Amino acid sequence: MTAPADVVAAEWLKARSVRSAPYTAAVVVASVVLSALWVWNVATIADGRPPDDPVTAAASGVYLVMQIVPLAAGVLGVLTITSEYATGTVRATMAAASRGRILGAKAIVVAAAGAVAAVVSLPAASVLGRAIMGDRRVNGFGEPLSELLADGLAVVVAALLGLGLGALLRSTAAAVVAVASLLFVLPGVAGALPGPWGERVGAVLLPNLPAQVGGADDAVLPGAVALAVMVAYAVVAMAAGGLSLHRRDL
Amino acid sequence: MIEVRELTKRYGGTVALDGLSFTVEPGHVTGFLGPNGAGKSTTMNIALGLHTPTSGDVLLGGRRYTDLEQPLHEVGAMLDAAPAHPGRSALNHLRALARTHRIGRRRVEDLLEQVGLAGVARKKAGGYSLGMRQRLGIAAALLGDPPVLMLDEPVNGLDPDGVRWIRELMRAQAAEGRTVLVSSHLMSELELTADRLVIIGRGRLVADTTMRELAERYGGLERAYMTLTAQDDEYRAHPAGGRP
Numbered sequence: 336m337t338a339p340a341d342v343v344a345a346e347w348l349k350a351r352s353v354r355s356a357p358y359t360a361a362v363v364v365a366s367v368v369l370s371a372l373w374v375w376n377v378a379t380i381a382d383g384r385p386p387d388d389p390v391t392a393a394a395s396g397v398y399l400v401m402q403i404v405p406l407a408a409g410v411l412g413v414l415t416i417t418s419e420y421a422t423g424t425v426r427a428t429m430a431a432a433s434r435g436r437i438l439g440a441k442a443i444v445v446a447a448a449g450a451v452a453a454v455v456s457l458p459a460a461s462v463l464g465r466a467i468m469g470d471r472r473v474n475g476f477g478e479p480l481s482e483l484l485a486d487g488l489a490v491v492v493a494a495l496l497g498l499g500l501g502a503l504l505r506s507t508a509a510a511v512v513a514v515a516s517l518l519f520v521l522p523g524v525a526g527a528l529p530g531p532w533g534e535r536v537g538a539v540l541l542p543n544l545p546a547q548v549g550g551a552d553d554a555v556l557p558g559a560v561a562l563a564v565m566v567a568y569a570v571v572a573m574a575a576g577g578l579s580l581h582r583r584d585l
Numbered sequence: 586m587i588e589v590r591e592l593t594k595r596y597g598g599t600v601a602l603d604g605l606s607f608t609v610e611p612g613h614v615t616g617f618l619g620p621n622g623a624g625k626s627t628t629m630n631i632a633l634g635l636h637t638p639t640s641g642d643v644l645l646g647g648r649r650y651t652d653l654e655q656p657l658h659e660v661g662a663m664l665d666a667a668p669a670h671p672g673r674s675a676l677n678h679l680r681a682l683a684r685t686h687r688i689g690r691r692r693v694e695d696l697l698e699q700v701g702l703a704g705v706a707r708k709k710a711g712g713y714s715l716g717m718r719q720r721l722g723i724a725a726a727l728l729g730d731p732p733v734l735m736l737d738e739p740v741n742g743l744d745p746d747g748v749r750w751i752r753e754l755m756r757a758q759a760a761e762g763r764t765v766l767v768s769s770h771l772m773s774e775l776e777l778t779a780d781r782l783v784i785i786g787r788g789r790l791v792a793d794t795t796m797r798e799l800a801e802r803y804g805g806l807e808r809a810y811m812t813l814t815a816q817d818d819e820y821r822a823h824p825a826g827g828r829p
Contacts, residue, residue, distance in 0.1 A: 337655060337685050345684035352677035353670060423668030427725060430633050430650075431657055431685045584636040 337432035339440065345431075346440040350415065350448065359411050363452045366403035370460040373399045374467045381471045395478035396464030400456045401486055401542070405493035408449040409514035412497025415441050416576075417507040426585055434580050441498055442573060449494035453487035482549025485562065489545050492569045493518070496541075499572025503579045517568075518542055539564050586611055586764055587632065587733060591641035594627055594788075601627045603788040604641070609766050609781075611732070614759045616779035616796075617768040620814050624788040625768050626664070629735055633662055645733050657686050657729035664737045667722020671711025675702050675721050678710060682725055696724040701747075715742030723751065733764045740774055752778045772807040784810065786817025 350356055374396055381390040416438075419425040428437060461483055468476060478486075496517065501510040518541060525537035537543055538555035547554040547561035556564065587609040594602040602624045609615045619625050630636040632643040634650035642649055645660050653659045669678045679693045697706045700720040705713070710721065719742050726734060739751050755778055759765045769775050775782075782799065784792040791813050792799075796806065803809035 338687075341685050341687055345681045348677065348681045348684055349670075349673075352674070352681070353672045418670060422670045423665060424670055426630075426633070426635055426664060427668070427682065429635060430662065431682055433651070584630070 337436065339436055342432045342436045342440040343443050346415075346437070346444045350444050353418075355411060355414050355418075359407050359448070359452070362407045363404055363456050366400045366407075367456050367460045367463070369403070370397060370399040370456075371463045371467060374464040377473060377476070378468050378471055381473050386472075389472045389474055391474040392476040394475070395482065395546075396468070396476060397457055397460045397478065397483065397486060400460045401489070401545070404452055404456050405490050405542070406515065406518055408445075408452055408490045408494040409497035409518065410511055411448060412445045412494040412499075413501040413507060413510040413514060414497075415445050416498055416501040417505060417510055420505045421507055429585055435577065438498075438502060438573075438577050438580055442495060445494040445498050446491050449491040450487070453490040457483055457487055457490075478546075479549045481558070482545050482551070485545035485548035485565070488562075488565060489541060492541065492565050495569035496572045499569070499574070499576035502576025503572070541565065541568055586644075586646060587735075587766060588644040588647075589628060589632070589641075590644065592628065592631060592638055592643065593640045594624070594631065594636065595639045601788055602631075602638070602641075605785060605788060605790055606641075607783050607790055607793050609764055609783070611762050611764040612759060613780035614755050614765045614767060614778050615781045615783060616775045617766050617783050617785075618770075618775070618810060619785040619791070620817060622787075623785045623814075623817065625785065626737070627788075628785070629662070629664060629737060629768065632735065633660065633664075655686055655729070657682070657688075657731065659729070659731050660733045660735065661726035661729060661731040662735040662737075663719075663722040663726040663739060664735075666715070666738070666741060667718055667725065669710040669713075669718065669721055672709055674707045674709055675713070675717075675724075676706040678721065679724060679728065683728055686729060688728060692728070696727060699727075700724045701750075716744060716747055719743055720747070723754075732762070733766075734758055735766045735768075737768045738770070739767060740769065740771055748774065772810065776806045782806075784813055786814045789817075791817065 377390060377392050384390055419428055465477065497510065497514050500513045504510045504513065522537060522540050522542055525533050525540060528536060534555060538547065544561045544565045547556050548558045550558050589605055589607050592602050592605040605624065605628065617625055627636065631638050632645065632650060650656060650660065675697060676693065679696065680690065683693050697703045700723055702717060702720050702724065705717065710718065719739065723739060726736065740748050743751060755765050755767060767779065776796065779796055781795050782792065799806060799809040803812055
């Protein structure tokens, strides 16, 4: 069959030649700026407090980056496959190489895009945040390196999650809603669940996993398990999408 | 060569194709005709590995599409008014397709020249007229210089110059020994283009013959078609005021 490397090169060309690429890049850069603004806000509040009553920041310094970039990555992953269905190009695409190779090539491209987004945004936001905060005492601010790395992985996972769900659902709207639900709605729902359920469900939701990988005090899962759950999101979504793509008529 | 062998396709309770068999030989343009819903698109989709048949298969040059190593070098297809992503230029659309098979930029540019899109190659496909999109679809089908061409309504949207150009292109490709299957509803144009005809109705073969035979027997393609498919036309329109 058509060589995998050639299919990847073709998918990379496709990804570069539409508007969603520069738009996503702009969003990623904007997230760093917004994250710095949030840190500056917390720092300003801290300055207004007496020294024996420090502020507790409910999140790490890259908080806003992690609100925005995983969603952007997830949407990019969705669009990489659903735009083919929406524009009708899916048949021409699937006629050029095997479906598995094409989905695999798209996975490589979106994972790489996610990795680039993470590398561009997370270190910058982390360094900028620490610089802005200086040596003010703020509880809960700052993140261990392991958590930062897990944040980066979460962005890549989000991209693959989007691609897998997009392949499964074949609709941009449906897949974007699914991604947004996993990233934003379910964490809120988990918070409303009674008894220990809220904590249990919350512990396995993607946005809460990087902190657990980093060994946070209120972590429910051990770091290695949290890491495995993160990877499982991407693996399960891609497997479901791949199976659906393989079996269905186009 | 295209061999359709006992092709059957069921979607739930509906039978789209019912043991359809025919062969399309190289060296002439073969028209593929049938009423709406007869199964032409389904046949072509199965031939290209896009749909899975319930039973039977389609062989292209002796092999199934999914077994072809370099499919675009074996079969060139233009289906469904050849969509392209509206945000992408024709040049990038073809380059992406070409890249899967290591087909170079020179070939892409030559093709754009050949189909008359060289001037608008860098414009986004969303701004293209129907005729321009058709030309892009034809360029994509020709990309790998395949020995088998399958075109679905290639004339749709083309201006008179374009109509003549595609007719001459198809005849030239057939004369070079390629297999050309063209599905169309345009009787007058098909009469000028095709040498052989395959007519299907309700998923079954109705006729597999030459244009000359139909002309002699029925006095023209349209009359032949109307007579042969009279029983199989599920959606035949009636003139106002009663049955014809």
